[in-house]
Amino acid sequence: MRILATAARLGSALTPVLSGSPAMGLGPDSVQVEPRCLAVGDLLAATLIVTGYPAEVGPNWLDPLLSYPGRLDVSLHVEPVPAPVASDRLRKQRARLESTRRSAAQHGRLEDPETEAAAADAAELAWRVARGEGKLFRLGLYLTVYAEGRGELADELSAVRALAESMLLRVQPATWRALKGWTSCLPFGTDQLNHQRTVDTAALAAAFPFASPDLPTADTAAGAVAGVLYGINTAASGLLFWDRWAQDNHNSVTLARSGAGKSYLTKLDVLRSLYQGVEIHVVDPEDEYTRLAEAVGGTVLPLGSPGVRLNPLDLDPDGGPDELTVRALFAHTFLAVLLAEDLTGTQKALLDKAILAAYRQAGITADPRSHARPAPLLADLQTALTALEVPEALLLADRLAPYTTGSHKQLFDAPTTTVPGGHLTVYSLRDLPEELAAAGTLLALDRIWRTVTNRQRPCRRLVVIDEAWLLMRARAGALFLHRMAKAARKHRAGLAVVTQDTADLLATDLGRAVVANAATQILMRQAPQAIDAVADAFHLSVGEAAYLQSAGRGEALLSAGPGRRAAFVSTASDLEHGLAVTGLETPED
Structure with missing residues (x-):
């Protein structure tokens, strides 16, 4: 039995490859084979072979590759190893490791940590296979990267290799085997590269499913459900x-x-x-x-x-010594939105003078004790602008007229209600x-x-x-x-x-x-x-x-x-x- 699983993320080239054209087709318009890549229609494709794996993997360990924000196909080929063959291979592997350990001991060399760990893992795996608690599988993992140009393809390959290295996966390009690598990543169920690694049931199971439809929930106390119920999960039929x-x-x-x-x-x-x-x-x-x-x-x-x-000029009596400065700055923001324009430097300077003058006229200063007094209104700010007797200030005062005495005054012509x-x-x-x-x-x-x-x-x-x-x-x-x-x-x-x-x-x-x-x-x-x-x-x-x-x-x-x-x-x-x-x-x- 051989299983092929392909995950395409964000604009996968699989669709254009199989469709060929907007009309209908069974393949790309053309395929040009090169030593390190393929020209598949309007795209370039290159395949990476995973040659090294981490010693241990956790659940959903392929997810970083499947969530890669680019055109990437991930193909996983799985072939079960018959129990008699698995037992024979494990016995030979344990014999080689034991021979290496004894040879090192006879020559007075220090123990090799990697050999010791491999021997312990092989022994544990052999016992699980013998008891029927696990099986061995041959696994082939290939990554096909797509891009529109050679420069973009090189950048994508570098990014995917860096991501794989961060997962403790060693990858090599499928040089002179670009066509075999590309077809191995198509949903045909054929592994033409045949570069496989033996894994056990637990490691393989951690790769399936590729991504869980259920979001992880936070830890809760006393069995209570944390968070808000958003609805029913359409993929898992759960809440x-x-x-x-x-x-x-x-x-x-x-x-x-x-x-x-x-x-x-x-x-x-x-x-x-x-x-x-x-x-x-x-x-x-x-x-x-x-x-x-x-x-x-x-x-x-x-x-x-x-x-x-x-009233946009209200102050908080408990706002602290810088409350007046904070409200003056907000007044700048509010007037820029109210007048629907970005104020110039000169207008901001005149407006700042008028704002502070309006607060002074209301008896409000930087002293927090004065912040409990009634705040000035937009009409008071308009009056302060007019008093500056500067053309720019008079223009701002005229633009405030609809909001102080005109048709839009209903929200600003009295204190906060x-x-x-x-x-x-x-x-x-x-x-x-x-x-x-x-x-x-x-x-x-x-x-x-x-x-x-x-x-x-x-x-x-x-x-x-x-x-x-x-x-x-x-x-x-x-x-x-x-x-x-x-x-x-x-x-x-x-x-x-x-x-x-x-x-x-x-x-x-x-x-x-x-x-x-x-x-x-x-x-x-x-x-x-x-x-x-x-x-x-x-x-x-x-x-x-x-x-x-x-x-x-x-x-x-x-x-x-x-x-x-x-x-x-x-x-x-x-x-x-x-x-x-x-x-x-x-x-x-």
């Missing part, structure tokens, strides 16, 4: 629990096209995190979390509604006009961050930003979100970024940095136009990319790094479902 607080950082990113069920899954995550005592703050642009918040006794701040005010607090706080932005959406999101995040950094009331906190693309459109807002993603873990907080604008998020450096700082990544149905960017950013295999293109509502792929991925479908009880559906849907939908 998928995930604990974001046990990862390297507590951040997560959820990327999906509209209608894929990302908000539904996020609301289930919020609801089930509340069960575990996590304090949650949500930035809700579409008023989707109001029903959930009301059901669990949370607080809803409908920004933009009549009577709701949020509601102080957020409680186990769940939702900042609803639906009533804000489009021109204030990014500024309102930033104001909500600023309030949340001041709560997160409050050392007087430490606890786990989860910050959920739904439709994060609204904030990422402005560079100042993207920078603020990036800082939160990097610093949240220091304050026992996690940042959950949810967005449907996948391509734009991955197209910017700040967007990619936010994704890179998320240890938990959830991918749902993707648009065809964005799947290439997603596959490249998350090192998806061809099958995983196809899964995301055809995934139904609620189906997702959870990724927590190489070799730690699982496909699942979100599930909810009837009560949870009624709270998780949007306001435009009925619970029966």
